[in-house]
Amino acid sequence: MKIYFTKIEGKTIRFYLLVAVLTVLASGGLYSSYLMYTKGHYLTGMNNQVPWGMPIVLTIYLIGLSAGSLVLSSLSSVFGQTEYKSFARVAAYLAALLLVGALLSLSLDLGRPERITMAFFYLNPTSIFSWNGFLYSAYIVICIVYLWAMFTERAKWVKAIGTLAVVWAICVHSGTGAIFGFVSGRELYHSPLTPPSFVAAALSSGTALIIILLLLTFKCTKRYLDPQLIIGLSRLLVAFILVVFYLIVIENLTRLYAPATYEAAHFLLFSGNEYCLVFWIGLILIGSIIPAIILFNPKTKDSIGWIVFSSVLVVIGVLCERFIIVIPGQVFPVELFPGYEVSSPFMDGAIGSYLISPLEVIQAVGILAIVGLLYVLGLKLFALLPTEAKK
C-alpha cells in the first residue's frame, strides 16, 4: 500500500495566527537571551553553588526528546514495524529540530556564546562534554541525510542511515547522561546508570511527544490517522515508562544503601523540600505511576483520549526527571570534610538555592517556540505528512 506524502496548504487564518504567536514568543526568548548576554548571568537564578539551571535542564530534555523521536522514526526501516512508515519523515524532521533547539538552549546559556566556535576547534578528548559537541553536530547531519534518503525514496539508504541514526541517537543521549554520570565529586551525579537511564527517558518522552504531536497535527490538517497506530505507540510508551521507573528505583536504592551517599539521597528523597515534591509527585506519581495505570487498565488503554492524557503526564514527568538530575546535585553541598560541619561565606557545607528566574522561563518558552515554528513551517515547505496514516 503506497503512502503519499504531501505538503500542507498552510494558508488558513489559523495557520498564520499560529506562526505569528510562535514568532512573538520566539522573539521574547531571544530578547531575554540578549539581556543575559550583555548584562551577565546575575539576571538568572543561577549562582556559584548552582551554576547550571533551567537552560541546561531544557537542553538535556530536548536532546532526550530528539533521540526518542529519531528512534521512533526508524521503527519501520530499522525495526521492521512497517505500519509506522507514515510518520517516519515527521519524526526524523522533529528529531533534527529538537536537537537544534537543544543546541540553541545550550549556546544561549554560555557565558560567552560568541566563542561557541572554539568548541569545534578544540575537541578535548578527555571531556565527555567535548565529545558530545562532536556527537550533536554529526547527529544533525545524519538526520538531514536520513531525511534526504526518505524524500528520494531510496529504501536501502533509508535502512542503512536509519540504523546509523538509531545507534548515534543512543550514543548522543548516553553521552549526555555521562556528562552527569561521570562526575565523581558529586554524590547525586556520579552513577553508571545515568547514561542508560537517560536513553530510557528519551525513549519514553520522545514517544509521548510524538503521540501528542501526531494527533494534533493530523487533526489540524484534517488528515486521517488510524487510531491503531497510536495504540501501538502507547504500548511502546508504557514499556519505556516501566524501564525508566526501574532504573530510577535501582539508582536511588543504591545511593540510600551506601553510607557515603546516604545523606545526599536522603536530601533528595525524604527531607520534605521542593526537590522531594518534584521527585515524588512530578516524576513518580505524574510521570510513572498514573500513566502506567492508565496504559495497563483495560478500560482506558485503548482510548485515544486517555492515551493522550497519559502522554502529557509523561512529558511533564520526564521534564521533572531532568530537573531532578541537574539541580539537587548542585544544591546539595560537596562533602569537603566528612564528619565535620562546614560553613563559609562561599556557602561551603550549606544547602544551596536555585529559583528559576522569569528570564530563564521566557528564554525556554522562546526556544520551544522556535522549534514549534520550524516544525509548522517545515510541514508547509516539505512533504512530511502522509495524506493518510493507515495501519
Place this chain on the structure above:
Amino acid sequence: MDRRTFLKIGGGLVLGAAIAPLPQLVSLLRAEDTASGKTKLGMVIDLNKCKPGCTICVDACRKENNVPPDNYWLRVANIKPKFPNAQNRPIPLLCNHCEDPFCVKVCLVKASFKRKDGIVLIDEHRCIGCRYCMIVCPYKSRSFVFKKTNKWTNPDVPKRMHGVVEKCNFCVHRIDKGLMPACVDACPEKAMVFGNLNNSQSEIAKLIASGKTKTIRPDLSSKPKVYYLGL
C-alpha cells in the same frame, strides 16, 4: 576458497583491526600528565597558626586579583567536628592546583590547562563560560563572573569580562616575577608556605615529607597540591 568466504574473512579482519586500538582509547578517559616538569608548585597551610576571625589573606587576594564582590578565589571556612561541644576552627580554602585536575580533564575548549610547573590556569580569552568545570570541581574552587564589573583595584592583573569562570592562579603574575602569592605574603602569622614540591631542600618539601600534612578528599584521587598541617 570462494569469493564470498574471502570477503567474509577479509571483512572480519578489517573489523578486528578497526576495533583493536579501542582499548587504547580508554586511556583517553584519564588526562595525561602533560605538565611534568622539574618544578611542581604547591602550598602548605599551617592551621595551628590560623587565627579565628582573621581574613587578611582573603582580603589581600581580593585586592590583588580584582576579584568580584560575590566571588571567592580564596576563602576562610569554619569546620567543626560533628561531636558534642565541638569548636569551630578556621581553614583557608583555595584552588588545590591538583596534579590530576578534574577541571582540565573536562574543559570543552581546553581553556583550563596545567602549566609545566603544575599551576592550573584558565585562558580567559578562550573560556566559553559553560561552567562544566565548576560542576566537576570537588573543592568548589571556581567562581563565575556573573556581572560586568568596571572597578579594578589592581591594574597589573588582566581584567576578566563577565561570562567566564575564574579561580585562584597562585598569583601567577607575581610568582613569575619571583614574588610570593599575595595571600602568602599578607599572612602575619606566616601560616602559608609556597614552594616547589620537587625541591627536596625547600621548606615545603620538608613539611610534606614529615608525614604530618593532609590534603582535602584524597580519596577522589585528584592529587591536590595544597596540604594542611593540623587538619
